[in-house]
Amino acid sequence: MENLLVQGLSGLATASSLFLVASGLTVIFGVTRIVNFAHGSLYMLGAYLSWTLVTQLPRGHLGFWGGVALAALIVGVVGVLIEVLLLRRIYKAPELFQLLATFGVVLIVQDVALLIWGPQDLLGPRAPGLRGATMVLGVRFPLYELFLIAVGPVVLALLWLLFNRTRWGTLVRAATADREMVGALGVNQRALFTTVFFLGSVLAGLGGALQIPRESVNLQMDLVVIVEAFVVVVVGGLGSLPGAFLAALLIGELQAFGILIFPRITLVLAFLVMAVVLVIRPHGLLGRAPSTAHAAAAPEPPYLPASPWRRWAGLGLLLLAVIVPPFLGDYALIVFTEIAIMMLFAASLHFIMGPGGMASFGHAAYFGFGAYGAALLVRHFAAPMELGLLAAPFMAGLGGLVFGFFCVRLSGVYAAMLTLAFAQIAWSTAFQWVEMTGGDNGILGVWPSAWAQSKLVFYYLSLALCVGAVMLLRRAIFAPFGYALRAGRDSPLRAEAIGMDGFRIRWFAFILAAVAAGIAGGLFAYSKGSVFPTYMSISRSVDGLLMVLLGGVKTVSGPIAGALAYTWLHEQLMRAFDLWRLFLGIIILALVLFFPQGLAGALGRREGRS
């Protein structure tokens, strides 16, 4: 009983912290329609900055609370810089692009924090006046946790006053309901967006700063908290403050009691809740469907069959890929193999993103299903490679069948978040189901059959399978099915009115893409000789997105060019620099700001001009 009370109380404290972060995220989304991946980085910055300030300033109340407040304000200024320098230029870009841009900021902040504060975990001082514990209903409970429990409702009340009792707040609510209308009424949108971003960033910074007496400050906290904040915001309904509060309570308590009841699936629990909520209420508990009254999207460009120039370039590339490798060393062969595999992975993601118009932020799940499908057969049945490579697409297709059934019902940000939730469920299953998957240690000894042991032979095998699968996907894009998929993207209304079942078409496309990603994953497992949960991690999903967007989502050959450029670049950066994240982040930002059409798109424009 006492144990339950303590868990319940610490759940409330967690909920408060979650709410601080999630409220900033949801307010920013409500007005700017940007899903800010860097929100977790702002939280992390808040924690690091307050650690520095609190330890530097004189001890005592002023030193601690002053340090916390100052840290939150500095984070607010950083947020304003991000908004003015980056986001302001991409408000009209597709949402995945915005998500990607803010992910670039995440990478940059990670390396900057590493440079400034070093890799070790930092322990902050306790809060003055709140050091001890007190008795709550006969149970000893830390004072600081009690203080945190109070912070959440207080912040909610203050935000409510701000949004309902000030002119600025009224404008923010109006902009959340209908941004275009507010613009038409002559409100200075730029100032509104910037101030909203400031407020949201301060909340994130405050959330981070208040954590230092509670847990150590480290470089992983940005992604941990952003994923949790996404769950809270999406469950509550994007843009809804009370929704975020409700969801924070739900998730906080769920995590507190989940450890008692289902210790084995703590990581999955939050995502299961998110998946269930999105399936039942597609816009979250208290969210509303975004107003689309003014959405007048520019028509997507048609897909053209490859120009003779491009056809020759493709053929030449393939010829090089066949002729050159026998003269290369093992390292180059490994890179070449990986490039071939990543081309297929990128092409499979492009299939649902481009013609399908669906946003997937969890495509790594199907890559991972393929890898695990093969590796599990090896581990438990000592199956040969031939069987493993057959099981890979089958397993991935099965995953796509189940997850896709739910994901293709949603669109935009919500679809992106649901795919992310499912990918995280798959990832945490692989991570926590140790008997089956080996957990964090992965599955080792996934080696090719004797005939394909040589790096060169395995490279040719990968090349043949990947090029074959990519060509099949390409064929499907230009066949009636690919057209039907595009039809549903261009005009769902018209597609339905000429007898098309949009749900079934998108579902089938999702499964096809999963199968293709599964082939890539299976090959990847055999090329590395091992399988780890990281194969399904967010960063691999982001890798896929980067390849597609780098190449250009609006062209069929885009993902090929993107995978080639990205894999090569990634490899070079990792080898040459310790701070490869920083460089990658800068490259992403440059890409988003200067080549919004991607590489293939930029090339196409040049062709078109000449």
Next chain:
Amino acid sequence: MTLEVRDLHKSFGGVQAVSGVSLSVAAGELLALIGPNGAGKSTCFNMLNGQLRPDRGSVKLRGQEITGLAPRRIWRMGVGRTFQITATFGSMTVLENVQMALLSHARRLYDIWNPVSKQDPARAMALLDRVGMAGQAARPCGVLAYGDLKRVELAVALANDPSLLLMDEPTAGMAPAERVALMELAARIAREGGIAVLFTEHDMDVVFAHADRILVLDRGKPIAEGLPAEVRRDARVREVYLGTGATHGYS
């Protein structure tokens, strides 16, 4: 009768949008559904094409019950439609838009092997020829003029040899000269092909020039029905459209 509608009702929250609408359209006949803004025309229309499910009442197509079916099923039973704001596939050419309807009609949407560009374009071209768009077959729909888009929609709507054509404000947003031309075209195709046409329209010139019969709605209820000449003389219709004049100080 191609289309028979009995006693349709639909309310949104507390608002009774449509109450007690019945109508019928015979093959080759053009029935116009008119009424001031908010009269319930669009609601009525959307209950016929499957976008809305009626609270009460029945819709029969050639004797078969289609009430509450999904739009795509209603299309499969032979109902073509055009939208008030044109809905076409912007990333495809004019020809491909029509081909998609033909492919769907032939139930070949799940073909992932045969390129669309290798399909025989003859039938699609014939349809485009009927609406005068054959010359622009290769242009992407995203760049067409609005009047031309309306023609493409008509060709798409005719692709499954419909027995009923539903046209929601077919001439909205077009120049006056284009309106007459488009409606003449639609009327000719309907009469030649024995297609029943139900259309809503704000332009009274278009309505009185082309409708065989007219049904007038006001605040969700039918207030008059008959030949154009009868409706033109109807006192209640005049009142609804022109007002009694009392509010403006005339008597």
